[in-house]
Amino acid sequence: MNDKYYYPIFLDVNKSNCLVVGGGSVAERKIKSLVSLGAQVTIVSPDITSGISNYLKNREVIWIRSKYEKKYLNNVRLIISATNNKNINNRVFLDAQEKGIPVNCVDDIDHCSFIVPASIRKGNIQVAVGTGGGAPVIAGMIKRKIESLLEKEWEIIVDILKTARHNIISFSPCQKDQFWKKIRSIDISQFVNREDELRDHLMTLITSSENQEL
Numbered sequence: 643m644n645d646k647y648y649y650p651i652f653l654d655v656n657k658s659n660c661l662v663v664g665g666g667s668v669a670e671r672k673i674k675s676l677v678s679l680g681a682q683v684t685i686v687s688p689d690i691t692s693g694i695s696n697y698l699k700n701r702e703v704i705w706i707r708s709k710y711e712k713k714y715l716n717n718v719r720l721i722i723s724a725t726n727n728k729n730i731n732n733r734v735f736l737d738a739q740e741k742g743i744p745v746n747c748v749d750d751i752d753h754c755s756f757i758v759p760a761s762i763r764k765g766n767i768q769v770a771v772g773t774g775g776g777a778p779v780i781a782g783m784i785k786r787k788i789e790s791l792l793e794k795e796w797e798i799i800v801d802i803l804k805t806a807r808h809n810i811i812s813f814s815p816c817q818k819d820q821f822w823k824k825i826r827s828i829d830i831s832q833f834v835n836r837e838d839e840l841r842d843h844l845m846t847l848i849t850s851s852e853n854q855e856l
Contacts, residue, residue: 646774648757656680658719663710663734665690668748669724672758676722677702686714712737721745723753751775760785765797766804795830798837802844809848821851 660676662669665687673694676683683703685694690705697703706714710730715721721743723734728750735753738745747753759772760781769788771781803810803825813821824847833840 648772648774650759650770650772652768652770653720655720657682659684659717660720660722661686661714661718662722662724663687663730664724665694665705666724666726667691667693669722670694672722672724672748673697673703681720684714684718686710710734715741715743718743722758723747723750762789762792764789764792764794766800767792767797793830793834794837795833795840798840799825799828799844802841802848806848809852813851817851817854820854821847824851 655676656679658681660681660683662673662676662683662685665685669685669687670691670693673683673685677697683697684706685703686706686708688707688709690698694703694705698705708714710723710733712733715737721734721738723731723745725731726749731747731750731753735745735747735755739755744756745754746756746758751757754775757772757775759770760778761768761770762785769785769792771784771788773781810818810821828843833843
């Protein structure tokens with residue numbers, strides 16, 4: 643069998659209509675992730691867990707108490723089928739393919755147009771690890787290893803650089819070159835538990851680069 647590779651992408655689902663087929667514990671985990679990202683989630687399932695019921699009570703999701711039907715794909719941007727029924731997965735996959743909607747059938751790699759990697763999110767830093775759907779447990783192990791390396795200081799650096807993005811974009815090529823050299827030379831170990839000093843240092847680098855003679 644030929645290996646299948648995926649194009650890595652971070653998708654903005656904020657305010658997007660996302661459909662979750664299924665109402666069990668797996669669906670609940672997927673719903674939690676989508677809701678946390680601001681997605682507008684609709685669930686199609688005859689039954690739902692008590693955890694999903696809480697999202698419903700808080701008006702964070704919409705529940706269609708029904709078996710899956712193709713009509714529920716109208717105006718949907720993303721689909722996750724979280725059932726353990728191969729026949730339903732097959733129907734959802736084929737209908738989604740026909741409509742050109744990205745679909746993931748959990749633990750059913752043959753019925754996925756995308757897979758959901760193991761991911762780490764710390765502030766504005768997000769790292770995803772995938773194994774092509776072949777070994778999710780290994781992806782989880784690698785994720786935890788990477789997570790242990792992401793000190794709080796990296797979040798601070800990214801946050802400040804994101805805030806100053808427009809300033810940095812306006813730098814001349816020479817200013818940018820010198821600025822990024824200084825950023826790459828930062829020794830994170832010197833700023834452990836010294837967040838204010840790190841912020842001050844970064845702001846000084848930005849200001850000095852702005853004032854650098856062209």
